[in-house]
Amino acid sequence: xxxPDAAELEDRWRRALADLDNxxxxxxxxxxxxxxxxxxxxxxxxxxxxxxxxxxxEHADADxxxxxxxVRSLREQALAVVSGLGFxxxxxxxxxxxxxxxEVVGVVQxxxxxxxxxxxxxxxxxxxxxxxxxxxxAAVTVAQRPES
Amino acid sequence: xxxPDAAELEDRWRRALADLDNxxxxxxxxxxxxxxxxxxxxxxxxxxxxxxxxxxxEHADADxxxxxxxVRSLREQALAVVSGLGFxxxxxxxxxxxxxxxEVVGVVQxxxxxxxxxxxxxxxxxxxxxxxxxxxxAAVTVAQRPES
Numbered sequence: 001x002x003x004p005d006a007a008e009l010e011d012r013w014r015r016a017l018a019d020l021d022n023x024x025x026x027x028x029x030x031x032x033x034x035x036x037x038x039x040x041x042x043x044x045x046x047x048x049x050x051x052x053x054x055x056x057x058e059h060a061d062a063d064x065x066x067x068x069x070x071v072r073s074l075r076e077q078a079l080a081v082v083s084g085l086g087f088x089x090x091x092x093x094x095x096x097x098x099x100x101x102x103e104v105v106g107v108v109q110x111x112x113x114x115x116x117x118x119x120x121x122x123x124x125x126x127x128x129x130x131x132x133x134x135x136x137x138a139a140v141t142v143a144q145r146p147e148s
Numbered sequence: 149x150x151x152p153d154a155a156e157l158e159d160r161w162r163r164a165l166a167d168l169d170n171x172x173x174x175x176x177x178x179x180x181x182x183x184x185x186x187x188x189x190x191x192x193x194x195x196x197x198x199x200x201x202x203x204x205x206e207h208a209d210a211d212x213x214x215x216x217x218x219v220r221s222l223r224e225q226a227l228a229v230v231s232g233l234g235f236x237x238x239x240x241x242x243x244x245x246x247x248x249x250x251e252v253v254g255v256v257q258x259x260x261x262x263x264x265x266x267x268x269x270x271x272x273x274x275x276x277x278x279x280x281x282x283x284x285x286a287a288v289t290v291a292q293r294p295e296s
Contacts, residue, residue, distance in 0.1 A: 009157035016164030020171065027175040034179055035186045036281060042190040043233050044283045047276060049197075050230065053223040054274070060216045067215055068208045075201040082198065085191050126202070128195060133184060135192045 042085060049078045082128060090127035090138040093120050097142050101127060101134070106141035115143035190233060197226045230276060238275035238286040241268050245290045249275060249282070254289035263291035 004012070056070040079089060090101050097104070097118050108121045115121050120140045127138030152160070204218040227237060238249050245252070245266050256269045263269050268288045275286030 003154070006151070006154045006157055009154055009161055010151075013157055013161040013164055016161055016168060020164060020168055023168065023171055027171070031175075031179065031182055035182055038183045038186040039190055039233060040281055040283055042187055043230060043235055043276070046194055046226070046230070047283060050223070050226050051273065053219065053226055056219050057216070057223060060219065067219060068205070071201065071204050071208065071215060071219060075198070075205060078194070078198050078201055082191060082194070085187060087191055125199065128191070133188055135188055135195060
């Protein structure tokens with residue numbers, strides 16, 4: 001039995017090249033579309049927070065104290081959106097320092113009685129992220145045993 | 149001059165097929181990465197709003213009235229983030245009704261002296277979007293000439 005002849009093989013080769021070219025173009029378009037769709041999805045997730053900011057201000061002058069409750073629930077809502085997008089808030093003190101999640105902004109000398117050396121004493125600014133996808137590290141102060 | 153022989157053409161064809169296969173695998177990986185990157189970028193853009201929500205609450209009890217100013221600037225900040233992501237806020241009254249940007253939630257009868265028939269009388273809930281990329285339409289009431 002004979003295999004395909006040269007003309008047939010050249011035809012196959014040219015069609016494969018055309019497929020490659022089309023695939024490249026299609027993927028370039030899809031990549032842009034996927035990015036847009038993701039941007040729209042994530043921004044839309046935050047719109048209820050904006051709505052409640054509007055609402056909080058509408059009622060602010062009537063009862064200034066009620067706005068504190070409003071801001072408290074706004075904060076919960078915003079955190080729930082971020083967490084729903086898959087990013088955990090990192091704001092725990094007392095945990096061991098972890099260079100993949102913490103950024104040291106201060107060192108506190110300790111003899112170990114109040115905080116374990118190498119542990120997070122305080123979180124100055126919370127971090128946010130998912131494993132392998134850190135939005136930003138938590139800015140923390142860390143306990144250190146005094147040098148003797 | 150002779151062209152490439154059958155063996156050479158078959159080789160080219162097989163290499164083009166392998167390229168196609170690799171391209172498919174590479175793009176599948178890239179698509180996921182691009183989506184993650186976009187999600188991280190957009191969420192990160194909102195983190196300063198979360199920081200200021202934290203801060204507003206820290207100072208709330210000291211001076212409840214100051215929190216109103218805080219919420220006002222929080223709202224400006226959140227709107228600036230959304231606008232920086234390319235999405236315009238749609239909250240104008242008096243403009244002609246536009247089905248691509250407005251959703252009618254109420255009709256107001258008018259003889260045309262106060263509001264032009266077919267114009268937006270009031271925005272009940274603002275919309276957000278970019279041309280061709282609407283996050284959600286503005287919920288509006290629309291002026292209508294009474295049927296005679």
